[in-house]
Each structure stands twice: as structure tokens, then as C-alpha cells.
Amino acid sequence: MANNSGNGVIVTGGTVEDAVKRALLQLNVTLDEIDVEVLSSGSRGVLGMGREDARVRVTVRSRPYSEEDEESEEVVAEAEAPEAEVLDEEPAAEDVAAATAEAEAPAAAEEEPAAEEEPDDEEEPVAPPIRRPRGELLESGEDLENEAEDLLETLLDRMGFMADFDLVSEDPLAYNIVGDDDFGRLIGRQGETLRAFGYLVNLMLGRRMGRPCRVIVDVNGYRQRRADQLAELAETLADEVRATQEPITLEAMPANERRLVHVALADDEDVRTYSIGEGDERRVVISPRA
Structure with missing residues (x-):
């Protein structure tokens, strides 16, 4: 999340590093063009409870943000985001729940193009490419579908949802989570938590598959x-x-x-x-x- 102030932009993130990366994406600048003031280092809390985001104030030194030099946000995200580490094992249940409930997909990752251009219908950010440290890369198609379904089942179970999901599209791969549970906390305000959950799914799939993945996740037809x-x-x-x-x-x-x-x-x-x-x-x- 970011707020404009008279003296720079205040940005939040899971860590100070995350907040600074979000500021770089939002302002379309590099690290050597900004001054960073850490307002709060944040807190991880205990088992996801009492968690507080880090807050930083970022000020551009050389020039203010201009829409004229705004580029495609996906290109910017790929250029600025560091290569993620490959997971050898699934995260702990509390980490998955905390990341899904609290994390926000970077706002810049889904920015729309200029009004006069043809709008892009892409809805989910794509996880950055990952190198698998050992073994061969998984094949596409059925392997991606199997991995996506296994991951969705694991995440939903660890988050405490009694839910199933339907495959609604194969290209792009898309799933609709269904069930009688109250999915309000998975959807969030204006779908914010659902977008974060979709981002997490794509990120973890990219780590499993060793390449960028795109899977669209919906809940009871909300989208x-x-x-x-x-x-x-x-x-x-x-x-x-x-x-x-x-x-x-x-x-x-x-x-x-x-x-x-x-x-x-x-x-x-x-x-x-x-x-x-x-x-x-x-x-x-x-x-x-x-």
C-alpha cells in the first residue's frame, strides 16, 4: 500500500525491502534515484497474529514520477524484481495463511495501459522465472494442471477452508473455488485478498515448475x-x-x-x-x- 505525502511517498510492505521494491515499481525509478526513510521495520507477529507491515517514506531525488515515461507494468516488474529462491519444501501452514491473508499483490503489477491504448485483459501477475536447482524441469500441460490442483488443495486445506474447485479453462489455466464456506475473508475488500492469493499461487507454481506460470483463481464466480x-x-x-x-x-x-x-x-x-x-x-x- 502507498500514500502520498507532502514529503515523499509512504509505502508499506511485509518487510522494509518489500516496501522499497513496491516504491520502485510505483514510481518507475531505480534505487540510486531515491532517498529512503524507514518509518517502521514492521513485525512478523506470532503465527500470523499481531503482524505489522514495514513502512518507509521514499523521495525521488532526480525527478518526480511522470506518467509520460510509464511503461508496461509487467515489464517493469520483471526488470526490477530479483530472482526468487527455489523452495525445497512447502512453507509452514501458519506462513501460508499469514502470507495469503495479509500480503497484497504489488499494485504496479496489474496497472492498466494508457487510456488511448488497447486495454490488456491480463488479470493475474506472472511469477518471475525460477531456476530449478536439481532434476529436470517439469513439462507443461498436464503437469502444470496437476501441480496447480495439488497446490490449491494444499493451500485451501491449510487455511481451513472446506472447499473444492472446478477447472473452468485450460488456456489460460483457470479455477473456480466452490463450497459453502464464507469466502469473504479469501476475497477481501474489492477482491484484494483474492488477487494476493492468486499472486501467491502463481509464485509458488513458478518455483515448482521452474518457469513463469499463469493461473487465474476465482471464488464462487466472484470475478x-x-x-x-x-x-x-x-x-x-x-x-x-x-x-x-x-x-x-x-x-x-x-x-x-x-x-x-x-x-x-x-x-x-x-x-x-x-x-x-x-x-x-x-x-x-x-x-x-x-
């Missing part, structure tokens, strides 16, 4: 319901903009939801969409076409 809601909202507000000829600014949304609004109105001849703001305060504007 589709949310997409339908946003499309309906976009059309309703577009009608209002056509009638008043005044722009409307939507509430702050995560990047994948902003992209859904862009896509919904991409072919509208009367209105256009673009984004304003930075970090967690980035919003979509629906405006009359000139």
Missing part, C-alpha cells in the same frame, strides 16, 4: 459477477456523461477493475476513459469525446 457489475456501472455512467456532457470520476479502484471499465467503454463513440492519480488513489474518468 465474473464483479466484471458484470462494473460493465453495468460503466454503461450507466456513460449515459449520464452523454446527457450532461460533463466528465465523471469513479471511486478509486485496483488496476484490474479499472481495466474492466476501460474495456467496457472502449468502443463507445460518445465517451472516452482515462486514469488519473497514483497508487491506491488511481481512478477512472469517463469523459465526453471532443
Whole structure:
């Protein structure tokens, strides 16, 4: 999470290093272009309880952040993120639960392109490439499907969910978690926890497979319901903009939801969409076409 202040940007993360990496992605700068002030080193807590994120204030020395030099966020993430270590064993149950419940996928990893470009429909960040230290790399196709299902089953069981999942797509590989449990804590506010969970699944799969993986994870059809809601909202507000000829600014949304609004109105001849703001305060504007 990041907040703008009059003196730099305050960013949080699981560790100080994580917070600094998020700031680099958000501001599109390198380490030698910023000054970092550690506000809090954070705390891991006990068994995931009492955990506190680290907080840093990051100030750009050479230049302020500019949207003109904003690149594809996936390219930036791959360029800045260090190569992750390969896991020889699965993490402890409490670590999995804490990481899933508390971690946030880096906001920059899902940023939408500029408003005038064709919006990308990619929804899940892709885990960085990993080198497997011994043995041969697993094959794609069925092996990826088997590994993904085994990982989902393990994570859900360790998190205490009585749930199953359905394979809804093979390309890209996509699963819908189903069951009678209250999945509110797995979805989170505006799907934040679900995105973090999806990021964790892709990261751990990349470590198992020894290569980047993309798997989309949904819960009881939440993604589709949310997409339908946003499309309906976009059309309703577009009608209002056509009638008043005044722009409307939507509430702050995560990047994948902003992209859904862009896509919904991409072919509208009367209105256009673009984004304003930075970090967690980035919003979509629906405006009359000139």
C-alpha cells in the first residue's frame, strides 16, 4: 500500500525491502534515484497474529514520477524484481495463511495501459522465472494442471477452508473455488485478498515448475459477477456523461477493475476513459469525446 505525502511517498510492505521494491515499481525509478526513510521495520507477529507491515517514506531525488515515461507494468516488474529462491519444501501452514491473508499483490503489477491504448485483459501477475536447482524441469500441460490442483488443495486445506474447485479453462489455466464456506475473508475488500492469493499461487507454481506460470483463481464466480457489475456501472455512467456532457470520476479502484471499465467503454463513440492519480488513489474518468 502507498500514500502520498507532502514529503515523499509512504509505502508499506511485509518487510522494509518489500516496501522499497513496491516504491520502485510505483514510481518507475531505480534505487540510486531515491532517498529512503524507514518509518517502521514492521513485525512478523506470532503465527500470523499481531503482524505489522514495514513502512518507509521514499523521495525521488532526480525527478518526480511522470506518467509520460510509464511503461508496461509487467515489464517493469520483471526488470526490477530479483530472482526468487527455489523452495525445497512447502512453507509452514501458519506462513501460508499469514502470507495469503495479509500480503497484497504489488499494485504496479496489474496497472492498466494508457487510456488511448488497447486495454490488456491480463488479470493475474506472472511469477518471475525460477531456476530449478536439481532434476529436470517439469513439462507443461498436464503437469502444470496437476501441480496447480495439488497446490490449491494444499493451500485451501491449510487455511481451513472446506472447499473444492472446478477447472473452468485450460488456456489460460483457470479455477473456480466452490463450497459453502464464507469466502469473504479469501476475497477481501474489492477482491484484494483474492488477487494476493492468486499472486501467491502463481509464485509458488513458478518455483515448482521452474518457469513463469499463469493461473487465474476465482471464488464462487466472484470475478465474473464483479466484471458484470462494473460493465453495468460503466454503461450507466456513460449515459449520464452523454446527457450532461460533463466528465465523471469513479471511486478509486485496483488496476484490474479499472481495466474492466476501460474495456467496457472502449468502443463507445460518445465517451472516452482515462486514469488519473497514483497508487491506491488511481481512478477512472469517463469523459465526453471532443
